[in-house]
Amino acid sequence: MRAILTGICVLMLAGCVAVGPSEREVVLSGLVGQPEGEAVRQLGVPTRSFETGGKRYLAFTESRLDSYPGFSGPVYYGRYRGFFGGYYGSEIVQRTCETTLEIADGKIASFTLRGNSCG
Numbered sequence: 836m837r838a839i840l841t842g843i844c845v846l847m848l849a850g851c852v853a854v855g856p857s858e859r860e861v862v863l864s865g866l867v868g869q870p871e872g873e874a875v876r877q878l879g880v881p882t883r884s885f886e887t888g889g890k891r892y893l894a895f896t897e898s899r900l901d902s903y904p905g906f907s908g909p910v911y912y913g914r915y916r917g918f919f920g921g922y923y924g925s926e927i928v929q930r931t932c933e934t935t936l937e938i939a940d941g942k943i944a945s946f947t948l949r950g951n952s953c954g
């Protein structure tokens with residue numbers, strides 16, 4: 836019984852482990868304090884830029900489509916066993932990540948990430 840409880844506790848604590856920063860966050864952290872031109876050199880031409888509240892922002896957007904193939908196979912309906920055939924279609928998911936850099940006094944002050952593909 837004690838071994839079972841210990842196993843359950845270990846599994847519960849495993850869900851509490853903090854995950855470190857992503858590779859993208861490490862690269863962006865290294866850019867903070869660097870001149871604006873360094874961001875363009877490393878990340879490319881920004882998708883858009885804007886100014887508000889006396890600060891300038893550069894936004895870089897990345898997007899891709901991921902395709903998950905479908906499959907066919909046996910389908911069982913309730914108590915009836917046998918091959919009734921079935922096809923489960925493929926799925927296409929759009930993944931995006933927008934990186935926004937805040938520029939203050941010509942240097943990168945901070946960054947934010949938004950999207951389902953920033954990790």
